[in-house]
Amino acid sequence: MIDNLDPKQAWALLQNNPSAVLIDVRTAIEHGFVGHPPKAIHIAWKEFPGMQLNPTFVEQVQQHAPDPSAPILLLCRSGVRSVEAAKALEAAGYRHLVNILEGFEGPLDEQKHRGKLGGWRFHGLPWEQS
Template sequence: MRHDAGATGHAQPRAAQGYAGDVPPLVAWQWVQAGDAVLVDVRTDAERAWVGEVPGAVAVAWKQWPGMALNPDFDAQIRAAVPPGRKALLLCRSGVRSIAAAQRATALGLEAWNVLEGFEGDPDQQAHRGLRGGWRFHGLPWRQG
C-alpha cells in the first residue's frame, strides 16, 4: 500500500518506518518557509525541465534517465544539500520514489521526510496527473522552465 494513499494537503506529518515520516505538501512548504527544512527534488533532470520545478528546491536525482539507474552521486549530493540540523524534504512525481530516497538519506544520518502526493499527484481516471493532489494542485510555488 502506498504511504500517501488518501492523503490531503491539510493532514499532519506522520511517522514512517525507515525514515522520519510523511509530510503533506502544505506542511512541507511551511517548514521550508520557516527555514527548518530543505526541499530536495529527487526527480530526473528531464522531469524537472519538462513538467516543472519548485523555485529554491535543490535538485538531487534519486534515479536518472535513461534507464532510471540510481544516481551514483546521490549520497554526496544530498549531504551537501542539507545542512546539519535541518530536515530534508524529499519530493518526486507522486510520493513513491521519494520514499526510497528518504530511506537512503536517513541511513546517511539525515532527518528525511517524504513529501506526500509528490509534485504531480496520482493520475485520475483518464491517467492525467495534477488533478488529484500534488505540490502544484495545492497552489504551492512552482515554475516551468
C-alpha cells in the same frame, strides 16, 4: 525517522524553518520541463535512460545539506521515489527526513492523468519551469 507531510504542510515547514532543505529527486527532464518548487535543489534519485540509481545521491545531498539534523524534504512525481531516497539518507545518518506525500504531480486519475487529484501544483503552491 521519516515523516510524511502533504504539500501544504511541507511548504509551511519550508517557510517556517530556514534550515530546511527541499530536494527534488525527479529526473532532470521532470524538474526542468514539468516544473519544480522555487529553490528546490535538484538531485535525481534515478535518471534516464533506464532509470538507473544515482550512485552519488547521498554525497550530492551532503554537499547541499551537510547538517544531518536539518529537515530534509524530498519531492518526486507522486511520492514513491522520495521514500526510497529518504531511506538512503536515513541510512547515511540524516535524522529529520520528510517525504512529501502526493509529490509534485499527484496520483493518476481515472483517465490516467496526473495533477487533478493532488500534488504540489494541484494545491496551488509556488512553482516554476526552467
